Amino acid sequence: MTLSEKLLLSDLLKHRVRCDQGLDHGPGLMAWMHPPVHRLLGWSSRPSHLNLSRHVWRLDQLRGIATTEVFVKGKPSIHDQITLDRIPTLLNSDIVNLHGDVIGFIVDLVFDSKSGNILHYLVSRTDPRIPGTSRWRLFIDRILDQQPGLVSINIKSLDDLPIARSSIRQDILRRSRGWKEQFQVLTDKAGNKLEGWLEEPPWEERTPYRSPIQSTFDVDPLDDWNDNFRDEESKDDLDSSEELPYSSSSIKSLEEQDDPWI
Incomplete structure (x- = not known):
């Protein structure tokens, strides 16, 4: 038997009331409240279908709530239904x-x-x-x-x-509203991506491909030609003429020896 801090009025009224004397005072009937300050003061129960009297309980008499019964302490205040109908309430407003x-x-x-x-x-x-x-x-x-x-x-x-x-019905409406919002978000994302694709070039500017063979032909082999190379080579040949096995005088003497007219 427990008493929660927060209670639903309908849960309280659907339980039967049992006092500390063990008497059953019937099921809950209506709430007793003070609307100007939004406060619940108590509730009433109906002890019998044949009895027109109503038992009114203060909220501080409540001691606990079980599965089918609520337990109260003390005696109720007995009134008729006509008097209870005059009590102001915001329920059903x-x-x-x-x-x-x-x-x-x-x-x-x-x-x-x-x-x-x-x-x-x-x-x-x-x-x-x-x-x-x-x-x-x-x-x-x-x-x-x-x-x-x-x-x-x-x-x-x-x-x-x-x-x-x-x-x-409300679940279906809420879920369909959520699906609509999700679809709208996906549509906005797709539209933003499409606008980005349209603004950017379809391909990046890259350096044209050059094959190794084309690169070889593009380089002029005469660019590295040394114009003084032949002069230096001739000079070297002249400088090294003394080292030749046959000098010009020896070649001339040989020609004279072979000439039959000399």
Whole structure:
């Protein structure tokens, strides 16, 4: 048996009430709240279908919550249903947006189990008795004005509120919206890349290819020719003429010897 710090009103009302004497006081029936300060003061239970009286419990009498029962300490305050119907409440009040349009109604609330302060309300767009309907969180600072049966808030649609529980239809809408946003992001990235490709040249400017053979022919072999090479070679030949095995005088004497007319 535990008592959480944060409790959902609908979870409290669906449990049967059992006091410290072991008596069953029936299931929870309605909330007892003070709307001007957004505080839950207690709740009531119905001990019998044949009995028109209602047992009202203060929130500080709550001691614990089990699977199907809530445990209280002390005796209840007994009233009739007509008196309880006069207690002001914001539950089942219409929600009006900035344009004055009714966009939903309050169906539940979350409160602090120790102080009774209401942390936020839960808003539904359709009948909450329909299974699988969505719930949006309505925080206190969003409320502009309130009166029995009508609450004005500073938003335009329920989509501006954080969602607490989504229906199958809402899940499909949210996922399709996410897919649309992802597709838009991918489209923008592809468009940016395409614009970059169009702005840049299709190829980089490179140095023209030159084969080794073409490079060889492009170089003039006479560029390194030394004009003084022949002069230096002739001079060397003249300088080395003394070293020849046959001098010019010896060659002339040989020619004279072979001449038969001499």
